[in-house]
Amino acid sequence: xxxxxxxxxxxxxxxxxxxxxxxxxxxxxxxxxxxxxxxxxxxxxxxxxxxxxxxxxxxxxxxxxxxxxxxxxxxxxxxxxxxxxxxxxxxxxxxxxxxxxxxxxxxxxxxxxxxxxxxxxxxxxxx
Amino acid sequence: xxxxxxxxxxxxxxxxxxxxxxxxxxxxxxxxxxxxxxxxxxxxxxxxxxxxxxxxxxxxxxxxxxxxxxxxxxxxxxxxxxxxxxxxxxxxxxxxxxxxxxxxxxxxxxxxxxxxxxxxxxxxxxx
DNA sequence: CTTTCTTACTTTACACTATAAAGTTAAAAA
DNA sequence: TTTTTAACTTTATAGTGTAAAGTAAGAAAG
Numbered sequence: 001x002x003x004x005x006x007x008x009x010x011x012x013x014x015x016x017x018x019x020x021x022x023x024x025x026x027x028x029x030x031x032x033x034x035x036x037x038x039x040x041x042x043x044x045x046x047x048x049x050x051x052x053x054x055x056x057x058x059x060x061x062x063x064x065x066x067x068x069x070x071x072x073x074x075x076x077x078x079x080x081x082x083x084x085x086x087x088x089x090x091x092x093x094x095x096x097x098x099x100x101x102x103x104x105x106x107x108x109x110x111x112x113x114x115x116x117x118x119x120x121x122x123x124x125x126x127x
Numbered sequence: 128x129x130x131x132x133x134x135x136x137x138x139x140x141x142x143x144x145x146x147x148x149x150x151x152x153x154x155x156x157x158x159x160x161x162x163x164x165x166x167x168x169x170x171x172x173x174x175x176x177x178x179x180x181x182x183x184x185x186x187x188x189x190x191x192x193x194x195x196x197x198x199x200x201x202x203x204x205x206x207x208x209x210x211x212x213x214x215x216x217x218x219x220x221x222x223x224x225x226x227x228x229x230x231x232x233x234x235x236x237x238x239x240x241x242x243x244x245x246x247x248x249x250x251x252x253x254x
Numbered sequence: 255c256t257t258t259c260t261t262a263c264t265t266t267a268c269a270c271t272a273t274a275a276a277g278t279t280a281a282a283a284a
Numbered sequence: 285t286t287t288t289t290a291a292c293t294t295t296a297t298a299g300t301g302t303a304a305a306g307t308a309a310g311a312a313a314g
Contacts, residue, residue, distance in 0.1 A: 007163065008176075010176070010178065011175075011176070011177075012160075012176050013156045013157075013163075013176045013177050014156055014176070014177055014178035014179075015152060015155060015156050015159075018152050020152070023150075023152060024272080025147070025272095026272075026273090028142060028145075028232065029140045029141055029142050030140075032140050032232060033139075033140040035235070035238065036134065036140075036235060036239065037134075038239075043291070043292070044290095048137045049135075049137070049138070049140045049141070050141055051138045051143075052273095053273075054274090054291075054292060054293085055273070055274055055276090055294080055295095056272075056273055056274070057292090058291095058292060058293055058294085059271095059272075059273080059294090062293090063271095079281060079282085080280090080281075080290065080291070081279090081280080081281095081291060083291080083292075092239065095236065095239070096236070099232070099236040102229055102232060103233055105155065105159060105229060106226055106229055106230055108159045108162070109159065109162060109222065109223070109226040109229075111162070111163045112163065112219065112222070112223065151301080152301095170262070171261095171262080171263095180302075180303060180304095181262075181264085181303090182263085182264075182265080182302070182303055182305090183301075183302055184263090185262095185263060185264055186264085186300095186301075187301085206309095206311085207310075208262060208263075208308090208309080208310090210262080210263075
């Protein structure tokens with residue numbers, strides 16, 4: 001196959017690998033935070049790092065836990081309940097997979113630079 | 128500020144710049160396709176490249192047009208109506224901006240490689 | 255020439271989901 | 285013992301992605 005042909009194959013830009021659960025902005029924040037902190041992060045640390053509200057963070061963590069991407073640990077610090085969140089090994093792998101797909105998006109985008117278009121003689125839509 | 132401190136600042140992983148309109152998977156597909164084809168793409172070409180249904184593509188194109196990221200041109204080929212979609216200059220800029228934020232996500236992720244965690248002596252949650 | 259078929263979309267209705275407001279539990283302070 | 289604060293959880297809602305149904309117009313068939 002001619003290399004330039006791959007531009008035309010069906011699904012070339014479908015980005016199937018962009019895992020829905022990870023792709024959501026808030027959860028991407030959470031997972032990226034956790035990826036950089038293998039020892040885990042406390043609920044409030046995550047809240048700050050990701051600029052999320054309590055309820056929002058709680059819901060997304062539940063979704064991530066459900067999907068076995070994140071593991072939650074309950075404990076106490078200074079007689080206060082504390083929740084520690086950590087990436088699971090599965091979550092780590094899924095995230096790395098996700099990122100490798102992201103890299104393709106970025107690579108596709110670099111193709112944009114330095115292109116200029118030519119008009120096709122069609123009239124602009126009126127509706 | 129110590130470089131290692133930036134890991135802790137509030138909002139460090141909020142990824143505010145991840146434009147909601149572009150971030151959506153289907154629209155990211157569409158925009159990336161268009162970014163690589165400055166001459167524009169026909170409705171059916173986009174449909175194929177992004178593996179989207181007619182209705183789906185139509186809705187997302189309308190949203191992108193509304194946001195002035197994509198421009199639509201109506202014309203005819205072989206006595207058949209044809210719609211050509213193209214990135215606007217504004218859309219091109221917003222996409223490049225978006226991609227530069229994506230690159231940060233990818234950069235953050237590279238930090239993941241080669242880290243191993245240590246347990247914190249907390250018990251696994253039971254609920 | 256008019257009926258059916260195909261093409262190229264658009265509109266609509268539904269199911270899903272992200273979000274924040276309200277609720278809960280328990281320790282600490284007053 | 286009442287109030288306040290901390291640390292979440294649950295719930296209600298508004299918003300959104302998706303596919304099924306709908307539309308318009310040219311082409312083919314009879």
